[in-house]
Amino acid sequence: MSSPSPKKRRRRSIVMAIVAIAVIAAAIAWPSWKAGQPESRYARGLQAYEAGDLKTLRIEGLALKNTADWQAQASLLTGMFELARGQLPEAVAELEAARADESTRVAAWRLTGETFHRAGQLDEARRAFQDALAFDPDDVASHRWMAATLYDLGAMALALAHLDEVKRLDPDDPRPYRFAGAIHKDYEHYPDAIAEYRQGLKHHPSQILADEMRFELAECLFETGDYDEAVRVLSECRTSADTDALRGRCQSALGNSEAALQLADSVLKSAPQHVEALKLKASILMERREYSEAESLLERAAEVNSADPALYVQLSQLYQLQGKTDQADATAKKMKHISDLRTQLAELHSQALSDVTNADLRFQIGQTADELGMHEIAAMWFKAALSLDPQHVQAGNALADHAGKNSARQNSGLRFSRPDGR
Numbered sequence: 001m002s003s004p005s006p007k008k009r010r011r012r013s014i015v016m017a018i019v020a021i022a023v024i025a026a027a028i029a030w031p032s033w034k035a036g037q038p039e040s041r042y043a044r045g046l047q048a049y050e051a052g053d054l055k056t057l058r059i060e061g062l063a064l065k066n067t068a069d070w071q072a073q074a075s076l077l078t079g080m081f082e083l084a085r086g087q088l089p090e091a092v093a094e095l096e097a098a099r100a101d102e103s104t105r106v107a108a109w110r111l112t113g114e115t116f117h118r119a120g121q122l123d124e125a126r127r128a129f130q131d132a133l134a135f136d137p138d139d140v141a142s143h144r145w146m147a148a149t150l151y152d153l154g155a156m157a158l159a160l161a162h163l164d165e166v167k168r169l170d171p172d173d174p175r176p177y178r179f180a181g182a183i184h185k186d187y188e189h190y191p192d193a194i195a196e197y198r199q200g201l202k203h204h205p206s207q208i209l210a211d212e213m214r215f216e217l218a219e220c221l222f223e224t225g226d227y228d229e230a231v232r233v234l235s236e237c238r239t240s241a242d243t244d245a246l247r248g249r250c251q252s253a254l255g256n257s258e259a260a261l262q263l264a265d266s267v268l269k270s271a272p273q274h275v276e277a278l279k280l281k282a283s284i285l286m287e288r289r290e291y292s293e294a295e296s297l298l299e300r301a302a303e304v305n306s307a308d309p310a311l312y313v314q315l316s317q318l319y320q321l322q323g324k325t326d327q328a329d330a331t332a333k334k335m336k337h338i339s340d341l342r343t344q345l346a347e348l349h350s351q352a353l354s355d356v357t358n359a360d361l362r363f364q365i366g367q368t369a370d371e372l373g374m375h376e377i378a379a380m381w382f383k384a385a386l387s388l389d390p391q392h393v394q395a396g397n398a399l400a401d402h403a404g405k406n407s408a409r410q411n412s413g414l415r416f417s418r419p420d421g422r
Contacts, residue, residue: 001042009268011236011319015051017340022353025051028073028311030373036148038067038069038070038073040218041060041063041064041067042060042070042073042077043420044056044060045057045060045061045064045077045080046074047331048060049080049081049084050413052084054081054084054085054411057077057079057080057081057084060077060082060327061074061077061078062074062078065078066157070420071097071101071335072097072100072101072103072104073098073100073104074097074102075094075096075097075098075101075104075108076095076098076104076107076108077090077096077113078094079092079094079095079108079111079112080111081099082093082094083111083114083115083118088115088118088119091111091112091115092112092115092116094237095108095111095112095115099112105132105135105262106132106136106139106142107132109129109131109132109135109142109161109396110128110129110132110139110142110145111124112128112129113126113128113129113132113142113145113146113149113374114145114217115234116128117145117148117149118385118387121390122149122152122153122383122384122387123153123356123357123386123387124387125145125149125387126146126149126150126153126356127151128147129142129145130146134148138169140169140170143162143163143165143166144162144166144176145170146162147159147160147163147166147176147179148210150162150356151179151183152383152384152387153352153356153362153384153387153388154349154352154353154356154362154365154381155352155353155354155356156183156186156353157354158353158356159179159183160180160183163176163179163180163269164180167339171203172203172204173203174200174201174203174204174205174209174213175200175205175209176196176200176408177196177197177200177203177213178196178200178205178209178212178213178216179200179201180196181193181194181197181200181213181216181217181220182216183221185216187349188223190220190223190224190358191215191224193216193220194217194220194221194224197213197214197216197217198217200213201213201214201217201279207238211237211238214233214234214237215234215237215243215246215363217233217243217274218230218231218233218243218246219233219246221233222246222249222250222253225253227253227254228250228254230246231247231250231251231254234246234247234250238342239257241267241270241271241274241277242276244263244266244267244277245263245264245267245274245276245277245280247263248260248261248262248263248264248275248280249280251263252280252283252284257287259279259283260284261281261284263277263280264277264278264280264281264284265281268281269345273304274298274310275301275304275308277306278297278298278300278301278304278379279297279301279310279311279314281294281295282294282298282301282314282318283314285297286317286318286321291318291321293316294318295315295319295322298311298314298315298318299315302315303375305373306373307341307371307372307374308338308373308374309335309338309339309342311321312331312332312334312335312338313335315331316328316331316332316335327401337371341368341371341372342372344368345365345368345372346368348361348364348365348368348406349365352365357388358388359384359385359386359388359389359392359395360385360392362381362382362384362388363382363385363392363394363395363397364383364400365381366378366379366380366381366384366385366395366398367398369381370398370402375402378402379399379402379407380397382395382396382398382399382402383399386399
């Protein structure tokens with residue numbers, strides 16, 4: 001068979017070159033074409049929201065607005081954009097189309113709930129998360145937000161139920177265990193709290209979260225009388241005034257008063273107003289009959305936290321030991337008043353567990369907590385009352401008054417952090 005002529009070979013080479021160029025051009029153009037497709041734009045927009053990239057989020061949302069059959073996704077991205085930049089009414093409005101579309105309604109209702117939550121409209125937030133979960137009972141993010149919202153509303157039993165769902169749906173997440181542990185701890189259900197903290201620590205929390213969980217676990221162990229275990233748990237925490245004070249209390253309970261005194265002194269050098277360290281050192285000095293210095297320490301502690309019943313028991317005993325009968329009697333009356341307030345607070349809390357829409361009840365809890373010196377807790381309840389009734393004048397005034405006083409309490413040694421991790 002004869003070989004192709006030179007002319008035919010040239011023609012074939014030209015054709016092959018043209019094909020190669022076309023293939024290369026297509027390969028170069030493919031990523032750009034794909035990037036411009038609605039699916040890619042939508043995916044980039046969602047990623048941009050998670051990354052806090054508002055510029056990309058805005059671009060992709062606007063692009064989808066001009067794309068047929070992608071209006072719901074455009075609504076979701078635009079709502080995310082408005083929420084991310086703090087434009088809350090605009091976010092709710094922009095999410096309207098996404099809430100109506102089957103493909104986006106779960107995320108849209110969840111984002112609507114988050115928007116209401118940020119605006120302090122807790123009952124509206126609760127309703128929005130409820131709608132999201134009606135469409136998808138396994139949406140873990142909605143369960144997380146619902147638990148936080150119910151906690152803020154004071155519906156702790158319902159919050160715990162949603163935390164159980166988070167554990168089921170995301171078993172490797174330590175945060176719901178910490179959240180549940182803190183709720184049980186607040187209600188002095190120490191064995192339940194201990195179980196939650198221990199389980200959460202098995203799920204590899206971040207160092208900061210692990211330290212918080214271990215400290216709260218050690219507090220619960222102290223309350224149950226397991227002092228050696230509390231000391232062991234504290235040894236795994238980063239050292240702080242709080243951890244050293246609690247370690248000192250454990251050593252005192254174990255009969256190691258010298259070690260306890262050294263720890264109390266160490267804390268008071270860096271945090272002179274630390275209530276627990278003041279109480280601890282005073283108790284050791286009382287055992288040594290150094291009453292005058294002990295009295296000075298306890299009176300300093302009372303200036304910082306005037307609503308600690310254990311402090312007044314200690315102070316009343318000290319006055320009795322010194323023969324200061326009138327002061328002892330006055331302190332005993334103060335202690336009884338505080339105990340009565342705590343009983344009242346427990347009763348109001350019990351009512352709030354099931355009555356999730358009563359603004360007056362939440363205002364009363366805030367008032368009682370504030371009188372007990374639980375100022376951050378009180379603010380949470382005042383906000384809850386206002387979220388249910390924005391026209392609640394007493395709650396609004398109380399919250400404003402609380403905000404004015406809050407700066408004076410920053411270095412008191414009191415600890416409070418939200419257990420939802422946000």
